[in-house]
Amino acid sequence: xxxxxxxxxxxxxxxxxxxxxxxxxISAQERQAGPVAQRIERPxxxxxxxxxxxxxxxxxxxxxxxxRDADVQTFLDEATLALRRVTGPxxxxxxxxxxxxxxxxxxxxxxxxxxxxxWVAPALAACPTALAGSFAALQGRLTWGRRKSADPANAAFxxxxxxxxxxxxxxxxxxxxxxxxxxxxxxxxxxxxxxxPPAEVYLPLSPxxxxxxxxxxxxxxLGGFIYNPPGILHAMRAGDKPLLALWFLPI
Numbered sequence: 001x002x003x004x005x006x007x008x009x010x011x012x013x014x015x016x017x018x019x020x021x022x023x024x025x026i027s028a029q030e031r032q033a034g035p036v037a038q039r040i041e042r043p044x045x046x047x048x049x050x051x052x053x054x055x056x057x058x059x060x061x062x063x064x065x066x067x068r069d070a071d072v073q074t075f076l077d078e079a080t081l082a083l084r085r086v087t088g089p090x091x092x093x094x095x096x097x098x099x100x101x102x103x104x105x106x107x108x109x110x111x112x113x114x115x116x117x118x119w120v121a122p123a124l125a126a127c128p129t130a131l132a133g134s135f136a137a138l139q140g141r142l143t144w145g146r147r148k149s150a151d152p153a154n155a156a157f158x159x160x161x162x163x164x165x166x167x168x169x170x171x172x173x174x175x176x177x178x179x180x181x182x183x184x185x186x187x188x189x190x191x192x193x194x195x196x197p198p199a200e201v202y203l204p205l206s207p208x209x210x211x212x213x214x215x216x217x218x219x220x221x222l223g224g225f226i227y228n229p230p231g232i233l234h235a236m237r238a239g240d241k242p243l244l245a246l247w248f249l250p251i
């Protein structure tokens with residue numbers, strides 16, 4: 001209590017600093033209720049809307065976006081382990097995509113298939129690894145399509161290949177910072193020469209061969225990898241079995 005300041009019984013002061021002190025009488029009901037509890041109303045913190053989630057707690061909408069699909073997370077965990085085997089210049093590409101997918105993208109739906117996708121199961125049967133198993137849990141949910149430059153006149157390629165995005169535009173996580181996807185080739189199908197600015201790393205899930213302008217046709221084997229430098233012309237082909245391979249590109 002301030003010196004010389006007295007409160008008379010039955011009177012509750014309302015103090016406005018810098019202004020004249022005003023008083024109001026306490027009602028009988030308030031006296032029966034006991035001491036008067038004062039509630040101090042404070043404006044919400046700067047940049048926060050009143051009624052929103054507490055500081056440090058994500059709103060339901062944000063939390064849903066931040067929660068990654070369990071099958072996608074399992075696949076990325078297995079891919080992280082597999083990418084640790086990448087050496088040389090490709091190791092930097094592998095590390096960068098892993099770093100970027102730590103941030104969850106926007107969930108997306110898929111599920112379109114092409115007839116050639118019937119070769120996915122036989123391809124996976126040739127690679128009984130944890131990575132292949134985690135991909136198998138996703139493959140039926142992906143949106144499979146042909147390469148945009150594919151020519152129907154090249155019937156072998158038109159009918160014998162499919163690509164699908166896992167993380168990236170149209171993928172199970174729609175995002176623009178990385179492309180993680182898969183390519184499928186039916187037996188004895190050639191994926192024609194092509195190039196693109198970003199470097200990429202392939203992880204094969206079945207036997208197949210790769211070529212680029214700095215390397216002859218090579219089968220890296222299951223557990224191996226292929227690195228394509230930025231902008232290099234490259235291709236791949238399947239032998240008497242389907243080729244199934246994952247690709248990883250930081251954009």
